[in-house]
Amino acid sequence: GQNIDQPTEMTATEGAIVQINCTYQTSGFNGLFWYQQHAGEAPTFLSYNVLDGLEEKGRFSSFLSRSKGYSYLLLKELQMKDSASYLCAVRGGSNYQLIWGAGTKLIIKP
Amino acid sequence: DSGVTQTPKHLITATGQRVTLRCSPRSGDLSVYWYQQSLDQGLQFLIQYYNGEERAKGNILERFSAQQFPDLHSELNLSSLELGDSALYFCASSVVPGQGNTIYFGEGSWLTVV
Numbered sequence: 520g521q522n523i524d525q526p527t528e529m530t531a532t533e534g535a536i537v538q539i540n541c542t543y544q545t546s547g548f549n550g551l552f553w554y555q556q557h558a559g560e561a562p563t564f565l566s567y568n569v570l571d572g573l574e575e576k577g578r579f580s581s582f583l584s585r586s587k588g589y590s591y592l593l594l595k596e597l598q599m600k601d602s603a604s605y606l607c608a609v610r611g612g613s614n615y616q617l618i619w620g621a622g623t624k625l626i627i628k629p
Numbered sequence: 630d631s632g633v634t635q636t637p638k639h640l641i642t643a644t645g646q647r648v649t650l651r652c653s654p655r656s657g658d659l660s661v662y663w664y665q666q667s668l669d670q671g672l673q674f675l676i677q678y679y680n681g682e683e684r685a686k687g688n689i690l691e692r693f694s695a696q697q698f699p700d701l702h703s704e705l706n707l708s709s710l711e712l713g714d715s716a717l718y719f720c721a722s723s724v725v726p727g728q729g730n731t732i733y734f735g736e737g738s739w740l741t742v743v
Binding site: 552559560561562563564567606614616617619620621622 | 662670671684719731732735736
């Protein structure tokens, strides 16, 4: 079967660092995406990993380990506007379908 | 602005009715995806089209149908509506449905069934 697991909810403090984990089991792998979604709004693209390692983009970094079926999104210098859901999605299978995790709701406290 | 346009933004209709949601993909994108997101739920993949042809089908009810037209815009038809169909419906598009191609989402159509 195909499955993506993320924590349902996380809480962090403004200015701190938070790591959101994603584990996946898919038939085939053709890349992993992270999206940010504010409540009632469209998901917006954050990052894409297809090779093992860390991709850094400003305050956000994403890491992938294909052998472990594991990724994380690291958010630094948290701001209140980072309060949102973070969705992990894996492109897998023979037809490159995107399989979505249920999302992690991140709550930032002052 | 992702470049994906969805109309209408909000829609209120009664049970048993039929509605059509419309999507224009980003310029140059050939693939269109439809998703349903109920309140506080994850994204549920409904259906995907590529260059006018159905490419993949997800958890789409038989009461729902979609198509992609020659100009690449797409429509999602929802019929015999039930209260549980109330949700945010997203359209997304990508250049081609493969590998690293990022999908970009429209702002969604809020459907309320009363």
